[in-house]
């Protein structure tokens with residue numbers, strides 16, 4: 038008998054973020070087709086892509102508009118190197134992204150994956166200070182519970198022991214400051230109070246060390262990969278002010294939270310108070326949703342003052358970083374189709390109209406004593422399962438139970454979350470909520486609160 042795709046995969050493919058010894062128990066689903074929010078495996082079974090395939094897919098799989106744009110670009114120019122050449126999709130994408138920041142972030146440097154954007158932002162920050170005569174500013178600050186990717190530079194500003202420990206001797210040392218995670222509220226405190234405590238921690242570090250610090254990197258509003266930690270926008274405002282006061286660059290990593298995930302196109306927009314002029318980071322990283330979940334692409338947008346600091350007769354003062362596929366024309370063209378969709382279909386407004394249905398359908402979770410911190414922002418819904426009810430290998434058991442209920446869902450540790458494509462409607466939302474409730478009951482009924490064993494560490 039011929040082997041299934043899953044069997045062949047297990048013999049040849051080494052999956053990311055996976056302990057392959059468990060793969061026999063949790064075999065990879067061999068997906069052969071996608072349509073809207075649905076993925077279809079080799080047996081024809083369907084699954085709702087609750088995490089938009091690691092938060093990249095914005096408008097569903099095999100979207101007609103993006104498909105058409107790609108087919109057109111395919112016959113024109115699939116790829117050309119971006120050193121010494123340029124091309125219409127890269128130019129238009131850079132212009133339009135910069136336009137979305139009101140031209141404050143005037144230049145766009147292209148990368149491929151999210152982690153490569155983070156590497157670019159980190160290197161650019163240090164090199165900026167070097168070109169400005171500040172050779173002493175070469176350190177970075179990140180938040181506890183941060184996740185910025187897994188290449189060595191990005192990992193050095195990531196706070197996930199499971200991902201870091203094996204490589205610790207290879208990693209540069211970054212400062213870690215308190216996370217503003219709103220789940221840390223003490224009785225009588227608000228999320229803004231937690232954010233202010235975190236700001237005080239950042240201020241103390243800057244007072245002691247700012248002369249050596251090149252940049253602060255953070256994920257605006259939601260620390261996603263370490264468990265959907267939401268925080269108050271006041272932290273962004275105050276961090277911006279501190280970075281100005283202490284001459285530290287601010288890198289906003291919007292790889293997960295950009296493109297409408299938190300309700301605004303850029304999450305950082307929520308830092309600006311009504312009636313006040315917009316505040317922006319100095320560098321802004323985008324990837325994931327940028328190409329609608331089609332092709333790897335990332336960008337770092339930066340202020341013109343950063344760009345001009347690299348202009349010189351001396352080649353070595355230029356930013357020489359490169360990737361072969363930087364600014365790939367097909368990926369940029371997909372990204373333009375994504376921006377067209379935002380512009381022509383009022384995506385942010387439509388999400389705002391659709392989200393309450395899912396929020397309401399999930400509302401009973403708030404009264405479930407097995408759960409904590411049932412939360413929602415924009416197009417992200419999350420809750421935590423109390424350790425006593427989760428049992429061992431909670432994420433894996435939930436994932437498997439989800440499969441049986443047509444959900445492709447991967448909790449992060451004991452945090453269950455939904456980050457669906459922007460295609461919700463009333464019937465999909467009620468179906469989705471019902472499946473989540475049912476999966477939760479399937480899994481927690483198996484758990485024996487008496488026989489508590491620690492659940493597995495967070496893994497996205």
Ligand SMILES: Cc1ncc(COP(=O)(O)O)c(C=O)c1O
Pocket residue numbers: 150151152153155184185186187256261262290291292293294324325
């Ligand atoms: C905030 C953030 N930054 C960076 C990355 C890394 O992106 P990539 O997986 O494309 O390298 C991720 C991935 O989850 C992320 O959430």
